[in-house]
Amino acid sequence: MRSLQSVINIVLVPALTGLAVALAVLLWAPDLLTSDSGSGAENSTGLVSEAPLADGMTTGPVSYADAVERAAPAVVNIYTRKVVRRKTHPLFDDPFFQRFFRTDPQPNERIQSSLGSGVIMSPDGYVLTNNHVINGADQIVVALHDGRDVNASVVGTDPEADLAVLKIELENLPYIQVSQNKHLRIGDVVMAIGNPFGVGQTVTMGIVSATGRNQLGINTYEDYIQTDAAINPGNSGGALINAHGDLVGINTAIYSKSGGSQGIGFAIPAAVATRTLTDIATHGTTIRGWLGIEVQESSPQLLKALGLPEALTGLIVTGIYEHGPADKAHLKVGDILVKINGEEANNARRAMNQIAALRPGDGIDLEYIRAGKTSSTHAIAGQREAHPAADAE
16 A cells, blocks of 8 residues: 555645646736637637737727817808898889778888808818808808808809808818818718708718719709718708718708608718819809710610610710810711710710819710711810700710
């Protein structure tokens, strides 16, 4: 029979040694006891721990207060007053006949007030808003975030894009920073700042729901950012900003059956708005390119009648302005435009916006089909005069 000392040497000493080593590891190198494979580790319970974020992925900010604080001072409330004259027969205004028709004559004029929003774009007082906010106004008052208010003058308007440029004369004006990233992505966080229903400056948040929205029937030129950030009456002309507080759009319209926000709002992209501002401030009007054609989107029925493949997409030239750029480039009625400056020409509104974005004198490469054969030509953009034809370029 083994002695007590032998049992201690064989059993207890190794056990105590193991405990001492484990204690040392726990105290000085606890990381050795954990396992991390880089894609989620399984613990003793069988549950897999959360995998780390992939390279380039970051979590969003907990608060957007810094972005709002940066942009909000440049967003203004706009109040307009318009004198509305009552139409009456001249006899009703004659004091003699008034004795027979009424004992308490009504005034011939009344003041109609409305409200909207705007964005200060520069330290010298240029303000962007929607044309429908100030259209027909006899007085325009701009109220700043810091409590100041001042009368504004109209520098110029662009009704076809529903934009207007105002000017205010004040010192130490805040102004907004315009986003340099012209490629908004669906899902980007955006915030709308304005004065809905006249309750005061309000911020709502959402995401970019879509870009390049057109064919809405709102204006001649449509290239809208769609967002679910709540936009209500009074928000028109206000700022749509990104998570950094930079301007990405001018809030313009909503789709609503009730008159309130239903999660479908539209904003004019900042690039379009700032270009209009520059044109109006410099030239007094918006400068747009012009090709001098009228087009119709192709359909299988039209293509079949022309003896062309029904799957072909393009814009059928239905009219050409004499001595215009397209006429000088030898396009003819019946030609089918398939590419404009290398881009597919299958949407009349998109093609109109594409040409309008050019400057007079810019080149336009055109690819077209005539009598079943593909040809190309080069035109020089002219300057488009304002007119209501929606599908004429």
